Amino acid sequence: MDLNTIRSVRQPRERHELTLAPGEDFLGGGSWLFSEPQLGLTGLVDLTSLGWPPIEVDDDVLRIAATCTFTELAAVEARAGWRAHPLLRQCCTALLGSFKVWNTATVGGNICLALPAGPMTSLASALDATAVIWTPDGGERRSPVLDLVVDVQTTSLERGELLRSIEIPIERMRSATAYRKIALSALGRSGTVVIARLDADGTFAATVSGGTTRPVQVRFDAVPEASALAAAIEQIDCWYDDLHGAPDWRRAMSVLLAEECRVELLAGSTAASAATHSEDPR
Ligand SMILES: Cc1cc2nc3c(=O)[nH]c(=O)nc-3n(C[C@H](O)[C@H](O)[C@H](O)COP(=O)(O)OP(=O)(O)OC[C@H]3O[C@@H](n4cnc5c(N)ncnc54)[C@H](O)[C@@H]3O)c2cc1C
Secondary structure (H helix, E strand, O other): OOOOOOOEEEOOOOHHHHOOOOOEEEEOOOOOHHHOOOOOOOEEEEHHHHOOOOEEEOOOEEEEEOOOEHHHHHOOOOOOOOOOOHHHHHHHHOOOOOHHHHHHOEHHHHHHHOOOOOHHHHHHHHOOOEEEEEOOOOOEEEEEHHHHEEEOOEEOOOOOOEEEEEEEEHHHHOOEEEEEEEOOOOOOOOOEEEEEEEOOOOOEEEEEEOOEOOOEEEEEOOOOOHHHHHHHHHOOOOEOOEOOEOHHHHHHHHHHHHHHHHHHHHHHHHHHHHHHHHHOOO
């Protein structure tokens, strides 16, 4: 839709041009900003003009620019040992938009919008991603994405702070992952999303989002018993309530899906361990 309160759209090239004037806000892909009236807004600062590389990989992190689109993220090629690679596309598919939405919606816009069913929040939280935040004084601060989204459409970002990128540790890209999502209808918004992870050191983490007002992660030193995992999920205290699912249903589904993830990861680790032993020449 047209935003008829907007009087200026700035296209910065340098960081010093990112200071927000009164009435301005950042524009990612605009797939949400242009979907409803923004009565308080008089100006937009278009982040796509900064030309940030969408994806960078070094020895330690997979760096995803805030301006990386869903299409670009879903196309990231797997590298050797990246067992978590399928999760990139799986999380993109949790946003049921057409290719037009995928081509414009950005990772940063999705996280900063902070809808419970924000699939980039799910992905980043599940893989212990760090948010790199540019502060208006020219500095930088870092925060786990898990702590950045604090409530429905609420983040810990202060006015003028910009999400520059998220960094996923390469070690987490090597973790085995299991993904489950459920919705009340075939093309409905996520009722709950559960992503479980099994790290090389045996740590098990299950992250619940969509069904909760903010992402929540439960962690164990090893794959837990079913009852321990269920108890941890049941203790979550921020179940979301809207027309896409009642809190008790979201809780029950999260327990069920977490158990499915647990069984999947356990089966994978048992098979991997059996294969290692059968290769043992002793
Ligand atoms: C058909 C359809 C289906 C959708 N389904 C979902 C869904 O399932 N889940 C979901 O979460 N959303 C959904 N959306 C909403 C929206 O498209 C997505 O959340 C999208 O990822 C938002 O990204 P964007 O880049 O377009 O954000 P924008 O619309 O550009 O911005 C969103 C908000 O984030 C702020 N912002 C953007 N980038 C930054 C940054 N780098 N730093 C600080 N602030 C920033 C903006 O100021 C604005 O307040 C859907 C939209 C459509 C049209």
